[in-house]
Amino acid sequence: MAHPAFVKHQQTLEQALSAIANRGYWTPYPETPSPKNYGEQAAETGKAAFEAHLGKQFELDQPGQTGWHGGENSPYGIDLNIEYPVCEPDALVAASKQAMVQWQAIGAQGRTGVCLEILHRINQQSFEIAHAVMMTTGQGWMMAFQAGGPHAQDKGLDSVAWAWREQSFIPSEASWEKPQGKNPPIQMRKHFEIVGRGVGLVIGCGTFPTWNTYPGLFAALATGNGVIVKPHSNAILPAAITVRTVRAVLSEYGIDPNLVSLCVAPNRSVTQTLATHPDIKSVDFTGGNSFGQWLYDHCPQANVYAELAGVNNIVIDSTDSYKTMLGNIAFTLSLYSGQMCTTTQAIFVPAGGIQTDEGHKSFDEVCADLGKAIGRLLAKPEVALAVLGAIQSKDTEARIELANSGALGKVIQPSQALANPDFPNATVRAPVLLTCDAQDEAAYMEERFGPISFVVKVADTAAAIALSERVVSTHGALTVGIYSTNDAVIQSMTEATWRSKVALSINLTGSVLVNQSAGFSDYHGTGGNPAANAAYTDAAFVANRFRVIQRRYHI
């Protein structure tokens, strides 16, 4: 008999399976925060739920609790003052491992159903989570709602669908009957048990605490594993709300909630202790290269799925829509002050300039016009504040100052500080746009996380494409773009991306940005260049998180 949660959500699952196969547009989680989608009370209730967390201890009833820890600083400058349980890592791991026995026993169908119910419940909390994401990350409200809510839920469901596809292919039993000529056949019965590899550790990032956490969380969970969520020290609340909901739904279905827990700790060594724990069998990580490399080097007992730094880039060869091209790029550079792992950092432009529908534009004109396009986009303060959000970390602020100083390249347009009347203590900064020569590799060929971009002068289009390929192959990238009216150039760029293994956006001049990745349709990361060793989400992201244990006997 099918698990009740599976029955409840079977239609959603079937649509998700169809979506990952067809890769068209689809979502069960509306991205518009309207009463029509979420109910008349949702906005108010969600805001109240968020505010109720402030200044409180966030109870989770986890094992091994030794104290409380908080310390999140809101980029919007409001006081959060929330404390979270600090628990012994060993206790969390042991309890999760123990709970995996039950989780294995309800089978892939039960797990899939429960995961879908969890996502459904998280979707109902989209407003609460959106406020939590906004106030911990500095995202603008609409992005916090969409990327922190429904789009993150899409990524979780994407993982659940892939996990179901792989697990549902494994039969629970088989009859094996080998003919023996005139003698009776050899007959065996075989059973195939899907067993999770072991407890998963999911390490979140400070900018997208749900969007980047849900793929690993749901991939590990759906395939039979317990999960310990270790959020970024400055973006705990969205993860804590998520973990509380996961635990509540598990309990409702009779599963030990300690299968999934939140790990908050005053110092990084706890993360290292967890990541190298012999019972931790997978680590999902989004963050910097140095800790990522540390994980690659020190966790041989676990499969590590890591999204690290990269140097996303765009090649501009030519365009038949100069103004909208500039507008599109300006929006990419400005959105959430460039604090996306997919934001363009380097824009490669031929030294001789480019052909456009407005005639030939010299290299310097392209630089200046892009600077102006950013200025135009951010001219209205209410638009600017909504698009930019706030700066998430002091490190990003420092990088902006460095770029503004001219130390990294000639400043086309410096970053401006903006005041946010609703949040007087918010740190709001517009993008800084620099220019340099292709040979100034030290400047642009490492990730400068934040609203810092370079228009890089290259010899010609062919050199730009070759440089893009080399940057991606050696430093990684999640996104690249090309603007060209020439099919041969687009084909050349396409083939370069096959070699460097990066997703390509071509001639984006409308509302879709190179840094946006749509659930069920776009692969986020390819797993084939240094920016990420896995894609969110594909078969490889889920298939090695469980193993098939068979037994056989004669009948």
Added chain:
Amino acid sequence: MAHPAFVKHQQTLEQALSAIANRGYWTPYPETPSPKNYGEQAAETGKAAFEAHLGKQFELDQPGQTGWHGGENSPYGIDLNIEYPVCEPDALVAASKQAMVQWQAIGAQGRTGVCLEILHRINQQSFEIAHAVMMTTGQGWMMAFQAGGPHAQDKGLDSVAWAWREQSFIPSEASWEKPQGKNPPIQMRKHFEIVGRGVGLVIGCGTFPTWNTYPGLFAALATGNGVIVKPHSNAILPAAITVRTVRAVLSEYGIDPNLVSLCVAPNRSVTQTLATHPDIKSVDFTGGNSFGQWLYDHCPQANVYAELAGVNNIVIDSTDSYKTMLGNIAFTLSLYSGQMCTTTQAIFVPAGGIQTDEGHKSFDEVCADLGKAIGRLLAKPEVALAVLGAIQSKDTEARIELANSGALGKVIQPSQALANPDFPNATVRAPVLLTCDAQDEAAYMEERFGPISFVVKVADTAAAIALSERVVSTHGALTVGIYSTNDAVIQSMTEATWRSKVALSINLTGSVLVNQSAGFSDYHGTGGNPAANAAYTDAAFVANRFRVIQRRYHI
């Protein structure tokens, strides 16, 4: 239009897909070497083809050739005197990488079709390959034919089927249409290109040069990669014949044959150079722990799929068929003189003895009766020679001598040397059976490759199951078995294997042996214990060998 090779073999592919889903008995490659299956002339032609290789240079027309190298010693003591091309590793890698462009361009359907044609042609060479396997590995004729021929082909097809399942799920194009309320929808076209990770290196072993090579070879090839096959220095010929056929079929379909090449080298450093080459993106390895660990530690640029050493074991609790149980185990220990990665090494028996259909048997009686069962099986020389084959390496001979000396435990039955009238120089050795206590871990708790087994005295059945679990978890195993008439004991052992992640055979008393693994039905290795980090074959074995590179644009 479908690729002609795909059309030709589509029915076989569909049956294979059904077989990996249902996991019943199926094969397109008959395991009986009869004229009915392979034609009246096949046996003779195959033997002649094998003999034609002897004393010759095996031409392959590969790039970068600098000389010739051979040196295989037949365990049957015949002279082989075959030399193979020695080529610059860099030249092989560069040529393979170059050929991958074409291989990518024909797409998953083309690659799958060509792989199926290759397997079909290899199947037609089963007799030739069987002689090559027999004479390089020491396998008996029937095993060499079956395991070296059709069963190895099954494993190759298993990989091709899984690779097709994963690749065929990726659409080549998608239309993405996002509604915008009353405004026109946003419309994009997306393309998804399947791109192999890069050249694969497949490192063969000395005992199963085709069975253990074909899974990695075909998994890498089908998913868009070139492959360099580095055979064991003493079992080159089966790999060389395979590579020649692969290259011939590639050429027939217009693909640069240098996509796949054979690497033979006088010293191991060449393998290390290849394995760490920046363009080598996967390494498939079957062999010892020390080189396996070296690969894990030194090849961060590649995904390593390794089958290493293990301590396969059986727990005997009770049986209702004592005689056939002993006969089954005796066959397992004797087959190919225990030189299988799946052969049982440790047999855990309660100190108080076991209940059987012939009454209670003391621990000592079980030891003695198993020794006698081996003696009975090998009493007829023609049977003994067919079952045992010959000893593949001097190292195995030395291990047999050590065991015979009593240094590893009390000798129940020493290994006997047998003469083979057809091959007077063959090294033929029957199994040595030892006994020791559970605490003598140094003796039995490391792999003693070859016909060396221990009946280990444990306190009781519960202790035996716990010991089996610990051995598998810490030292690895590809196979474990249980004999019991008690359902609770079988359940307890089953749950132990879920934790230690190893395949279980229950109460085998007929013609199926614990060390046999059936293509399309049994998973060989689970990938969840130290004996192997991957299963042959499952989704995880193929899905990370290719990446999906997308491009998108507005329409």
